[in-house]
Amino acid sequence: MKIKLNNNFLNVKESYLFSDINKRVNEYKKSHPEADIVRLGIGDVTLPLPEMIVDAMKKAADEFLSKDTFRGYPPEYGYDFLKEAVVKYYKRNGYDLDLDSVFISDGAKSDLGNLVDILGDNDIYIPNPVYPVYLDSNLMSGRRIHYLIGNEANNFLPLPEGLDDEAKVIYLCSPNNPTGATYNKNELKMWVDYAYKTGSLIIYDSAYEAFIKDNSPRSIYEIEHGKDVAIEVSSLSKMAGFTGVRCGYTIVPMELTVGDRSLNKMWKRRQATKFNGVSYPVQRAAEAALSEEGIKACKKNLDMYYENTKLLTDLFTRKGIWFSGGINSPYIWLKCPNNMKSFEFFQFLLEKANIVGTPGVGFGEYGEGYFRLTSFATLENTKKAVERLEKLL
Amino acid sequence: MKIKLNNNFLNVKESYLFSDINKRVNEYKKSHPEADIVRLGIGDVTLPLPEMIVDAMKKAADEFLSKDTFRGYPPEYGYDFLKEAVVKYYKRNGYDLDLDSVFISDGAKSDLGNLVDILGDNDIYIPNPVYPVYLDSNLMSGRRIHYLIGNEANNFLPLPEGLDDEAKVIYLCSPNNPTGATYNKNELKMWVDYAYKTGSLIIYDSAYEAFIKDNSPRSIYEIEHGKDVAIEVSSLSKMAGFTGVRCGYTIVPMELTVGDRSLNKMWKRRQATKFNGVSYPVQRAAEAALSEEGIKACKKNLDMYYENTKLLTDLFTRKGIWFSGGINSPYIWLKCPNNMKSFEFFQFLLEKANIVGTPGVGFGEYGEGYFRLTSFATLENTKKAVERLEKLL
Numbered sequence A, B: 001m002k003i004k005l006n007n008n009f010l011n012v013k014e015s016y017l018f019s020d021i022n023k024r025v026n027e028y029k030k031s032h033p034e035a036d037i038v039r040l041g042i043g044d045v046t047l048p049l050p051e052m053i054v055d056a057m058k059k060a061a062d063e064f065l066s067k068d069t070f071r072g073y074p075p076e077y078g079y080d081f082l083k084e085a086v087v088k089y090y091k092r093n094g095y096d097l098d099l100d101s102v103f104i105s106d107g108a109k110s111d112l113g114n115l116v117d118i119l120g121d122n123d124i125y126i127p128n129p130v131y132p133v134y135l136d137s138n139l140m141s142g143r144r145i146h147y148l149i150g151n152e153a154n155n156f157l158p159l160p161e162g163l164d165d166e167a168k169v170i171y172l173c174s175p176n177n178p179t180g181a182t183y184n185k186n187e188l189k190m191w192v193d194y195a196y197k198t199g200s201l202i203i204y205d206s207a208y209e210a211f212i213k214d215n216s217p218r219s220i221y222e223i224e225h226g227k228d229v230a231i232e233v234s235s236l237s238k239m240a241g242f243t244g245v246r247c248g249y250t251i252v253p254m255e256l257t258v259g260d261r262s263l264n265k266m267w268k269r270r271q272a273t274k275f276n277g278v279s280y281p282v283q284r285a286a287e288a289a290l291s292e293e294g295i296k297a298c299k300k301n302l303d304m305y306y307e308n309t310k311l312l313t314d315l316f317t318r319k320g321i322w323f324s325g326g327i328n329s330p331y332i333w334l335k336c337p338n339n340m341k342s343f344e345f346f347q348f349l350l351e352k353a354n355i356v357g358t359p360g361v362g363f364g365e366y367g368e369g370y371f372r373l374t375s376f377a378t379l380e381n382t383k384k385a386v387e388r389l390e391k392l393l
Helices: A007-011 A017-031 A051-063 A080-092 A108-118 A133-140 A185-198 A263-274 A280-289 A292-319 A342-353 A379-392 B007-011 B017-031 B051-063 B080-092 B108-118 B133-140 B185-198 B263-274 B280-289 B292-319 B342-353 B379-392
Strands: A102-105 A123-128 A144-149 A169-173 A201-205 A230-235 A248-251 A323-325 A331-335 A370-374 B102-105 B123-128 B144-149 B169-173 B201-205 B230-235 B248-251 B323-325 B331-335 B370-374
Touching: A007 A133, A017 A342, A051 A280, A051 A292, A051 B051, A051 B280, A080 A102, A080 A280, A102 A108, A108 A133, A108 A201, A108 A230, A108 A248, A108 A263, A108 B263, A123 A133, A133 A144, A133 B263, A169 A185, A185 A201, A263 B108, A263 B133, A280 A292, A280 B051, A292 A331, A292 A379, A342 A370, A342 A379, B007 B133, B017 B342, B051 B280, B051 B292, B080 B102, B080 B280, B102 B108, B108 B133, B108 B201, B108 B230, B108 B248, B108 B263, B123 B133, B133 B144, B169 B185, B185 B201, B280 B292, B292 B331, B292 B379, B342 B370, B342 B379
Parallel strands: A123 A144, A123 A169, A169 A201, A201 A230, B123 B144, B123 B169, B169 B201, B201 B230
Antiparallel strands: A102 A248, A230 A248, A323 A331, A331 A370, B102 B248, B230 B248, B323 B331, B331 B370
């Protein structure tokens, strides 16, 4: 063919992180078939869904069986019953949302990637290390990328200090994937104030908000002027274990305007053109998850993950190993002991303790020398890992 | 805010077609509360789903209830069980597909819109009249649009005659929405040959393939060199009544390359970055729909719609009113009698027969003077409409 392709794709690196990890683990298993390998690298929920959520999904599926209850195309922005449930979920934490600012999605990743469609050629500021979607989707659009560097000195919570006064697009993820670091109210206020002053847009990824245990903000709209500067993208993937069910939501406040142009209207136009709404039974399942009963049932799972987290963070505290995350996050981000590099430590853990984790450098160059462990394994396996680490470290 | 927005959105017109129609109908109902209005404008399926499909969805939902059967993130390109079912569905019609060329989507609209991400700044050729998504998603990317004009002379099936030899991106939709016109093998071969000769890409929308009753191609891959020139986007929305369930598939053949760059690899990278796969129970429902038993059950619904289609096409044939579609499509596209304009005929039908249809001009300027009726109403209502039209026309 002779058509023109999007050449920006040439700047997007292939990610070999997880295939590389699998290759290393498989090689080790081959030479050590007896090894009892514990996986603490899992970035996906593992506990079953509460029954009331599955019941809601099945009840909705049954509606397809009769002409009178059959549902065709869903509204592109989501059914009102689910948008209202999202508004109520925010209200529960004390924040008011306009129903018209809520968009139901098939997950945070889609919207985080697709939001670039409505933006022009801005300078993009992205934390490093971080979830790779922000970087890759902006590289695909040919944007100029700047890093907001996370390190031990700032507890992997970069702040706007030292940035110029030009309007920019800033991605923030709190609690952060992979570092688990979570902005407190003062820190997040610094970002909102900066964006408000400079006319910048913050794209705020709050997919891990349900893990927050202290009084850190669960939404950027907790901060004054949040609605004047931020789009918030979130998901039921972690809050309700919906990674396989696929449902999320994005808030584009009516307050977000450039001159007389409304970002909410642009996103509506984008979604009406390139999206056809979320599966009806999925939306009913999400409605159930966001009900008071559903939130309570989901919290039981989150508490079980927290038991695992606590075993790990207690260990690293005892051992004096530096880490972030773990309190408000299923992720523990630790400094590799003895100045080992990320992959060196990966190999060390695999060979000496038969534990698999994720090398921090896989989330950006500033993750080098760090390592991610997660709380999504079983309690039994996490205990096993802690015992082994107790002896090894 | 002071960030830059995507200014191409300024060239995308708001669509007021269906809100305009609703307004007119509501006004009429207000002044004629007794009117028994029959809606033949419905562009969405209405018949219930076969029980075996709903059962598959519910069974899959139940798997979320146990740790051992719980499913987290689905593969971004779809579960193999469903990709294999799609390959088998094509095989059934005699076409071989590479498993790796199949991508499961949440519907044709998403992929049709998102495919622009991997393409560069090409000249875009779009039928007119046609489904508005091709036009709007390319306008949003600032592409140069050229129309492939449909009219009575070409039976609303534009051919590559008269086009220059430059490589271009061509959208084709067969059976067409809204005209129902369907390319036969010879006509489609002209397009494939043209694309092969010029190095062009065809984006082929086959969402209505299951309605084909004659021997017109149900896939562009039926034509020699189809895999060298075309991406095919399809859906279970019409084939299985999945507009509310949300599942489709896109075929990006391994053969599609520009130099050493593979469109299949680019689409994989795009989807891995900006999509997280389709809901697991939805994929199981789609697998059921594509099984032999499922295809048979779904065909019963298609046959019921066809009864309605036939009542309408028989009427227009008797009356000597020009139309396309109806044979291989749930849409009948008719020439407005007495040289009425589309909206004039809309108002005429509404007032004189209490029938609501869709003005053809809503699908592009070359639809002016034409009108779309659909077969998605009940048999009873379609019969009622035919009786009234019999007297009126």
